[in-house]
Structure formats: structure tokens, C-alpha cells
Amino acid sequence: MTPKERFGRALRREEVDRLPFWVKVFGNSYIDFQPDTFRKMRGLELAEYLDLDHYCGSPAPVRCHNDRVAVRTERRNGTRVTLTETPERTLRRVEGFDEGSHSWHPVEYPVKTREDLLALRHVYEHNRYEVSRELVDRAEEVVELVGDRGIVHTGMGISPLMDLIQHTIGPEGTYFFLSDCPDETDEVIELMHQALLRRLDVIAEHAPCDYVVSVENTSTTLLSPQVFEKYCWRHLNDYGKVIKEHGKSHIMHMCGKLKYLLPKIDDLPADVIEAYTSPPIGNTTLADRVNLCPSKAIIGGTDATVWMRPVDEICAHIEQSLDEADGMRGVVLTSAGVMPPAVSIEKIKEVREFAKGIAWDRFEDGGS
Numbered sequence: 563m564t565p566k567e568r569f570g571r572a573l574r575r576e577e578v579d580r581l582p583f584w585v586k587v588f589g590n591s592y593i594d595f596q597p598d599t600f601r602k603m604r605g606l607e608l609a610e611y612l613d614l615d616h617y618c619g620s621p622a623p624v625r626c627h628n629d630r631v632a633v634r635t636e637r638r639n640g641t642r643v644t645l646t647e648t649p650e651r652t653l654r655r656v657e658g659f660d661e662g663s664h665s666w667h668p669v670e671y672p673v674k675t676r677e678d679l680l681a682l683r684h685v686y687e688h689n690r691y692e693v694s695r696e697l698v699d700r701a702e703e704v705v706e707l708v709g710d711r712g713i714v715h716t717g718m719g720i721s722p723l724m725d726l727i728q729h730t731i732g733p734e735g736t737y738f739f740l741s742d743c744p745d746e747t748d749e750v751i752e753l754m755h756q757a758l759l760r761r762l763d764v765i766a767e768h769a770p771c772d773y774v775v776s777v778e779n780t781s782t783t784l785l786s787p788q789v790f791e792k793y794c795w796r797h798l799n800d801y802g803k804v805i806k807e808h809g810k811s812h813i814m815h816m817c818g819k820l821k822y823l824l825p826k827i828d829d830l831p832a833d834v835i836e837a838y839t840s841p842p843i844g845n846t847t848l849a850d851r852v853n854l855c856p857s858k859a860i861i862g863g864t865d866a867t868v869w870m871r872p873v874d875e876i877c878a879h880i881e882q883s884l885d886e887a888d889g890m891r892g893v894v895l896t897s898a899g900v901m902p903p904a905v906s907i908e909k910i911k912e913v914r915e916f917a918k919g920i921a922w923d924r925f926e927d928g929g930s
Contacts, residue, residue, distance in 0.1 A: 564710035565615040570772075573713075573811065573834050573859045575892035581884075581920040582615040582894040584712075584861070585910055587901050590664040595903035606711065612907070612914055615894065616712025617861065620704040620771055623697040623716075624764045627690045642666060648684040651677060671732045676743050682730070682750055686757040693768045702770045715773035715813060718762045718801065722754035723785070723793040724778050733784055755797050762801055766808035773813050774805045775836065781818020790823055795830065802831035813861070817899055819845040824854035838862030839898035840883065848887035859892035869897055869905045877916045889925040 563571070563579045572582045587593060588605050600608060609616040632647040644655040656670035673679050705714050720728070726736045739747045766774055776798065780790070798814065805812040812830075817837035820827070824846065827835065838846055838860035851860050868879050884890055895917060901910070 565712045566708075566710045569615045569617065569713045569894060572892060572894050573773075573813075573861075575859050577922055578890075579922065581890050581917050583896070583914055583917045584614050584617045584894060585612070585897045585901055585914075586899065587612070587897075587907070587910065589900055592901050592903055594664055596907060600907050606707065608907075609711065612911055613918075614712070614914070616708060617894075617896075618704060618708050618712055618714050620701040620714050620716050620769070621697045622718065622765050623694050623701055623768045623770075624691050624761055625694045625697075626761070627692070628685070628688050630684045630688045641669070644672075646672065646685060648681045650681040650684065653678055653681060653685075668729065668732070671730060671735065673726075673731045673735070673739075676739075676746065679731075679739060679743070679746055679750060683753055686750070686753040689757045689760065691761045691764045693764050698768055698770065705770050713773060714771040715775050716765060716769045716771055717775050717777055718765050718805075719758050720777050720779075721758070721794055721797040721801070722751040723789070723797075724780065725754065726751070727784055728779060751793065755800070758797075759800060759804065762804050766805050766810055769810070771810075773811050773834075775813045775815055776801055777815045779818060780814075780816040780820065780823065782822055783819055787822050787826065791826055795826055798830050798832065806831055817844070821845045821850055821854070824850060828855040828857050832858065834859045834861060836861040837896075837898050840865045840868065842867060844898065848883045848893060851892070852887050852889075859894070861894040861896055862898040863893060863895050865898050866902045869902060869909075873909060873912045873916075876913050880913075880917065880920075884920065884925075889927070890920065890922065891927075 568578050568582050571578050587608065593601055603611065605618065606616070630649055633644065635642060635644045640659045642657045642659070646653040646655070653672035654670065655672040657666040658669045660667050673682055701716065708714050723736070727733050731739060778794070780794065785794070802812045811834065812832035813834040813836050814832050815836045817839055820835070820838070835858050838844070838851065839862055840847055843865040848863055851858065863883060864879065868876055880895065
């Protein structure tokens with residue numbers, strides 16, 4: 563099989579010739595800490611060096627217009643300030659750059675008061691989305707470049723509640739708003755949802771790839787099963803329907819503790835959970851997927867702590883996890899989250915060579 567065939571068949575939970583394998587080593591938070599030889603490699607070059615079944619992102623072919631809102635961003639001294647001017651007030655977001663992870667993190671959330679929340683309505687209510695031919699062309703270039711070396715996906719955004727928790731109000735603040743002004747918060751959440759549906763409709767129609775990803779970062783450390791069902795589940799259900807109507811597959815990026823959400827996730831019209839993470843960082847095993855969420859394939863199956871061990875222990879962990887799940891059906895093995903920088907490329911390559919030897923016929927019918 564080609565890597566594209568192997569990856570796609572695994573996501574459809576069909577028979578594959580060997581265990582599909584991909585790892586997250588392409589972002590700055592990993593690759594910038596590796597030797598020059600690897601830092602100079604482009605994404606596909608590194609994927610070929612590691613002989614990965616590649617999972618490659620492409621641009622979402624959409625532009626947003628909003629005549630009522632103006633956004634400007636300023637950067638200085640490791641800080642990024644984004645000012646969103648609405649007819650009612652200006653919302654101020656501050657992010658700090660973390661050298662250790664080479665990424666931006668929230669310092670000050672833009673919504674702090676009820677008045678800020680009401681102003682946020684303008685940001686979503688009047689958003690208009692249209693296809694960008696430039697971005698379509700760029701996405702088509704990615705699809706052509708990747709070819710048979712893997713699958714290509716594009717992102718659709720994040721559902722409203724997780725957006726509020728992570729980026730707009732913060733974890734504690736979101737729950738204070740849901741308690742103190744539930745009607746206003748629910749109104750904003752619905753406006754966010756409808757805006758994202760409009761955006762998704764353009765993406766799903768015009769993206770030249772077969773997979774659309776919602777970036778949830780879902781975890782029961784941030785929400786309860788009841789809150790997930792009230793907000794996230796119904797939103798993801800709507801998004802999954804739109805994606806399927808356009809003949810594409812919905813991949814849900816969910817990288818936290820998911821075990822107690824898996825039965826509800828199993829009911830969603832989606833195909834895959836990406837970044838499915840084992841303990842101790844996550845709390846889901848390959849066997850949990852089989853027992854609690856059998857309709858979904860997974861891209862994941864390990865966690866950062868596993869990859870800090872010696873190679874033989876990593877390989878033993880992979881074998882044990884597959885044996886407990888009684889198979890490899892619907893599994894693309896990855897590091898789940900971004901690979902820890904302390905894990906060398908050569909160490910990954912050793913594990914990759916081991917994974918090549920895990921074939922379908924090791925298990926009865928490949929597993930559940």
C-alpha cells in the first residue's frame with residue numbers, strides 16, 4: 563500500500579498491510595531544538611526520512627469580512643496585542659511568546675465584563691465568508707505535492723464553548739459567565755455557532771482535500787460530560803453533518819482526557835479522533851476506543867512520557883496497548899501531542915522501524 567492508501571484505509575477502519583505510523587515533529591516547538599541537519603529539512607523531506615504515513619495540513623480556502631469590526635495587532639518585546647474594535651467597545655487580547663514551546667499563550671483574555679460579552683456579538687453576527695481562490699490554489703498545490711505520500715486535511719476552526727474557554731474568556735471566566743449571565747452567554751454561543759457553520763460551508767465545498775479537522779482540545783479537565791453534551795456535542799453534530807454532506811470526513815482534534823466522553827463522541831457523525839492520548843497525560847487507551855467508541859478511528863495511542871523512555875520500552879508499550887485492544891483496526895499510531903524535543907529523530911526512526919513489523923495478520927481480522 564502507499565502511505566495515502568494505508569492512512570485512508572485505517573481512518574475507515576479497513577484492513578491495512580501494516581500499522582500506520584505518523585509523529586508530530588514538524589512544528590517549531592520540536593524541530594527548532596533538533597540538529598541542523600533536520601532543521602533544514604522541509605516537511606515532506608523529514609516525513610520521507612522517517613518513512614511516515616504522512617498527515618499534512620493545507621490552508622482553509624476562506625476569507626472573512628465584517629464591516630462592523632476592525633482588528634489590528636501589534637507585536638513588541640515578546641508580546642502580541644490584538645485590538646478588536648466593535649461599535650460598542652474595543653476588546654483587548656494580550657498573548658505572550660513562550661520560548662520553551664515556541665508558541666503564543668494567553669496573558670489577558672479579551673472578554674472580562676458583561677459589556678465585553680455583549681460587544682462580542684458584533685464579531686460573529688455580521689461575519690461574511692467567501693471562498694479565496696488564492697487559498698484554494700495553495701491547498702491544491704499541497705495536495706499535489708503530498709500525492710501518495712499521505713493524506714491532506716484542512717482546519718475549520720473551534721466550536722464556541724472551547725473557543726471561549728481557551729481563547730476568549732478563559733476557563734474560570736467562561737463558567738462565571740454561564741452562571742451569572744446565562745442568557746447573554748448562550749446568545750453569543752449561538753452567534754458563534756452560526757458563524758462557524760457559514761464558514762464551514764465554504765470550506766467543505768471548496769477545500770480540495772478529503773478531511774476537515776475541528777480543533778477542540780477537548781478534555782474533562784476543562785468541561786464535564788454534561789457541559790460537553792449541552793454545548794460541544796450538538797455543535798460538533800451539526801459540523802459533522804455539513805462535512806458529510808460535502809462528501810468529506812470529519813476529524814476531531816481532541817487531545818485531553820476523554821474517557822468519560824467517549825460514549826457520546828461515538829454517536830457523533832465524525833470519523834476520527836486525532837491526538838487520542840494515553841495515560842498519564844490522557845486517560846484513554848487503545849482498548850478504551852474499542853470498548854467505548856468503536857465507530858471512530860484514532861490518530862494517537864501514546865503520550866509524551868512514553869517517548870521519554872528507552873526504545874525497547876516504547877516498543878513494548880505499543881505492543882501491549884495493541885494486544886489489550888486485540889488489534890490495530892482503526893489505529894494510526896502517533897505521539898498524540900507534539901513530540902518532546904528531548905526525543906531525537908534517530909530514536910523515532912528506531913521505533914518507526916519496529917512499527918513496520920506489526921502486520922494485520924498478527925491479530926484475528928485485525929481487531930475490533
